[in-house]
Amino acid sequence: xxxxxxxxRYLVKRTGEKxxxxxxxxxxHENMFWYRQDPGLGLRLIYFSYDVKMKEKxxxxxxxxxxxEKKERFSLILESASTxxxxxxxxxxxxxxxxxxxxFGSGTQLSVL
Amino acid sequence: GEDVEQxxxxxxxEGDSSVINCTYTxxxxxxLYWYKQEPGAGLQLLTYIFSNMDMKQDQRxxxxxxxxxxxxxxxxxxxxxxxxxxxxxxDYNDYKLSFGAGTTVTVRA
Numbered sequence: 548x549x550x551x552x553x554x555x556r557y558l559v560k561r562t563g564e565k566x567x568x569x570x571x572x573x574x575x576h577e578n579m580f581w582y583r584q585d586p587g588l589g590l591r592l593i594y595f596s597y598d599v600k601m602k603e604k605x606x607x608x609x610x611x612x613x614x615x616e617k618k619e620r621f622s623l624i625l626e627s628a629s630t631x632x633x634x635x636x637x638x639x640x641x642x643x644x645x646x647x648x649x650x651f652g653s654g655t656q657l658s659v660l
Numbered sequence: 661g662e663d664v665e666q667x668x669x670x671x672x673x674e675g676d677s678s679v680i681n682c683t684y685t686x687x688x689x690x691x692l693y694w695y696k697q698e699p700g701a702g703l704q705l706l707t708y709i710f711s712n713m714d715m716k717q718d719q720r721x722x723x724x725x726x727x728x729x730x731x732x733x734x735x736x737x738x739x740x741x742x743x744x745x746x747x748x749x750x751d752y753n754d755y756k757l758s759f760g761a762g763t764t765v766t767v768r769a
Contacts, residue, residue, distance in 0.1 A: 580756070582759075587668065589664075589748060590748065590759040592758070639702075651702030652702050653701055653702045654701075
């Protein structure tokens with residue numbers, strides 16, 4: 548079965564810190580995604596990548612960047628964390644075709660103090 | 661997401677049917693999805709429907725699509741306590757999925 552692993556379940560960081568959220572998938576999927584989930588707002592797409600070294604902005608990219616140096620790993624970077632980035636972050640991956648299932652990791656709950 | 665809307669809460673008695681409704685704005689959506697999120701977990705795909713279909717049934721789940729009104733619904737028959745979760749509607753467009761805010765379904769005895 549496909550596994551999408553997010554490196555941390557909970558993270559607490561201070562305002563201004565640089566934060567790395569890591570995501571690894573084990574099924575050679577081409578597409579990977581970073582969402583944030585907030586109560587009442589659902590999931591909002593931050594960035595996605597459809598191939599190594601390729602990245603596309605989602606709906607709310609401000610304050611974030613991403614890195615995809617290897618196919619299996621997609622990192623989300625908060626250059627200077629702020630309190631409004633406190634959220635649940637979900638990584639997902641999918642094989643290339645349209646109707647392939649999107650597989651989600653368990654999420655990282657990030658608190659920025 | 662702002663393009664996909666759903667009500668936030670639903671309470672249902674065990675054994676009854678649940679109906680979760682969703683509206684979307686993008687008429688070019690090719691696939692529409694229902695995802696389930698249990699506490700402390702990521703999202704799992706429950707079912708999906710292609711935009712040229714009106715209905716899809718999968719065991720206790722029935723998806724209805726009214727493309728003219730851009731309305732999607734998920735019916736869960738014989739709702740059980742294990743169905744308590746957040747249910748997300750999503751549409752596929754332009755390489756990505758757009759999600760609604762999620763409907764929290766609470767099943768009471």
